[in-house]
Amino acid sequence: MAPARMTLVALEGVGKRFASGTQALAGVELRIEAGEFLAILGPSGCGKSTLLRLIAGLAAPTEGVIRRAASRQVGFVFQDPTLLPWADALGNVRLPLRLAGVDRAEQEARAAAAMAAVGLAGFERAWPRELSGGMRMRVSIARAMVTRPSLLLMDEPFAALDELTRHRLNDDLLGLWAGSGGADGTTVVFVTHSVFESVYLASRVILMAARPGRVVAEMPVVLPGGVPGGAAAPRPAGFRTSADYAALCRQATEALERAMAP
Numbered sequence: 248m249a250p251a252r253m254t255l256v257a258l259e260g261v262g263k264r265f266a267s268g269t270q271a272l273a274g275v276e277l278r279i280e281a282g283e284f285l286a287i288l289g290p291s292g293c294g295k296s297t298l299l300r301l302i303a304g305l306a307a308p309t310e311g312v313i314r315r316a317a318s319r320q321v322g323f324v325f326q327d328p329t330l331l332p333w334a335d336a337l338g339n340v341r342l343p344l345r346l347a348g349v350d351r352a353e354q355e356a357r358a359a360a361a362m363a364a365v366g367l368a369g370f371e372r373a374w375p376r377e378l379s380g381g382m383r384m385r386v387s388i389a390r391a392m393v394t395r396p397s398l399l400l401m402d403e404p405f406a407a408l409d410e411l412t413r414h415r416l417n418d419d420l421l422g423l424w425a426g427s428g429g430a431d432g433t434t435v436v437f438v439t440h441s442v443f444e445s446v447y448l449a450s451r452v453i454l455m456a457a458r459p460g461r462v463v464a465e466m467p468v469v470l471p472g473g474v475p476g477g478a479a480a481p482r483p484a485g486f487r488t489s490a491d492y493a494a495l496c497r498q499a500t501e502a503l504e505r506a507m508a509p
């Protein structure tokens with residue numbers, strides 16, 4: 248039997264109503280288990296970003312409670328890489344360590360290692376404006392991973408990238424996650440509105456519907472051979488064009504359509 252996993256964050260009956268009167272979330276029950284790769288999938292406006300902000304502790308729920316494991320280092324990656332234009336790539340990646348008071352030599356060594364892990368060795372002195380969109384996103388991911396977070400929150404990080412770059416970053420993210428210890432390392436919560444991306448990456452997909460934003464279904468992702476999604480990194484060669492992947496995408500699409508049916 249698999250060992251019981253620790254719950255990192257538990258949401259119980261969570262709702263969020265904004266001052267404007269918008270009920271962005273209602274009745275959300277969700278447990279984020281240590282080591283999982285959780286995708287939050289849903290249409291635009293269903294409250295995915297609001298849910299992520301609540302999980303992060305950046306906003307408070309107006310109903311229900313959120314319980315968190317005591318020691319937690321959280322990393323963030325947003326759709327916009329938000330790099331400092333006046334710092335080079337290495338300077339951007341070591342910023343969280345600088346803010347945490349880590350000594351300079353260790354900042355440089357850890358930031359360089361994080362850059363190498365995202366395939367950017369040799370670009371330490373490049374300025375953000377000299378990098379492509381995909382490379383800027385890699386810097387943003389390296390900056391989030393440099394603190395070795397126990398929880399990595401990603402809000403549609405690849406939505407603005409072209410498809411091939413996005414595919415490459417999907418594989419690299421899985422590799423990075425495996426390098427962090429996989430199921431024994433960083434827990435990832437990944438917001439997306441792409442069925443294909445959620446199924447490709449995650450070990451579990453949560454489906455949301457709008458008005459009010461709520462969790463309507465969840466789907467464990469099981470890869471060929473019974474391997475839990477998230478565990479095989481990178482995915483087997485040819486997985487993207489395989490019948491198994493198509494079947495998983497169809498299952499998630501049908502669940503999403505049922506969730507969105509009036």
Ligand SMILES: Nc1ncnc2c1ncn2[C@@H]1O[C@H](COP(=O)(O)OP(=O)(O)OP(=O)(O)O)[C@@H](O)[C@H]1O
Nearest residue numbers: 265267269271290291292293294295296297298440
């Ligand atoms: N600060 C805010 N004040 C008032 N309403 C808000 C605020 N933030 C979000 N909302 C509303 O809450 C609802 C959920 O928004 P949210 O951004 O969480 O959805 P989303 O699923 O992430 O959407 P998208 O995929 O388009 O980014 C929307 O109706 C939005 O307009």
